[in-house]
Amino acid sequence: MAGLTTTPFSLSQLLREQVSHLRESCAAWFRPQQPEARGTLWDDTPWQEFWGEQYGLELKRWLLKPVFEKLDAEGKVGDVIVDIGSGAQPVTQFIQKRAGRKRICVDVAGDNRCAGDAQTVRLNVEKVGEPGSLSLRKALLRACRYLEASPAAGAPGADLMVCADLLNYVDFRKVLGGFSRYLKPGGRIVVVNLPMRGNQSLFSEEGLKDNRLVGQFLEEQGFEIEQKDFPCRPKGETEEAGELIVLVARKAA
Helix, strand or coil: CHHHCCCCCCCCHHHHHHHHHHHHHHHHHHCCCCCCCCCCHHHCCHHHHHHCCCCCHHHHHHHHHHHHHHHHHCCCCCCEEEEECCCCCCHHHHCCCCCCCEEEEEECCCCCCEECCEEEEECCHHHHHCCCCHHHHHHHHHHHHHCCCCHHHCCCCEEEEEEECCCCCCCHHHHHHHHHCCEEEEEEEEEEECCCCCCHHHCCCCCCCCHHHHHHHHHHCCEEEEEEECCCCCCCCCCCCCCCEEEEEEECC
């Protein structure tokens, strides 16, 4: 990955510090998440308990910022970005802001507020597979209003979609397949996931348990896999199924 490129000082203190930081970040990634104390808002929104601020934002920055920068430099980010299951700290915040660029952050605990370049939309992301549901219709109306588009013409297509640390908890085929309908031809989806990492009591039976399945599914949906990295995989290891994956796939034009 671009984020791992080193300078000629490969044996310097700088490299040792980077390696140390990577080890600490990976250790934090695998560390079990602990629930917050009861008697607070966590009782009503279990999403916050396990999908909130505790999901390793700094590691996500290290993983995704170079990916976004590379895509942006190649003109592959576009102006309409959708953050699927965005959580308390949307990873799309690492995408460079620019005039005309807008982000839609979709989450079960979204507050439906617009701030700066981002509009949050409250939606259980699995509802994207239920076109007739009231919650999906309301979410699409809100997105159209934010994008200044006519609801009668349908939601404008997104240029880039990002799905980070979500696919263990949902029917990954329903979510990726449903959202991909709102992705422009030639648009891209970025997936970050570590199978079986997180609170397993909240996992979906249809969640992603093997990384090979997400690539296979996207290819079946007409996507081309452009990038597939396993940044925490030990050197010499070839196993893909249970490793942390960063994947970029392009929808057929």
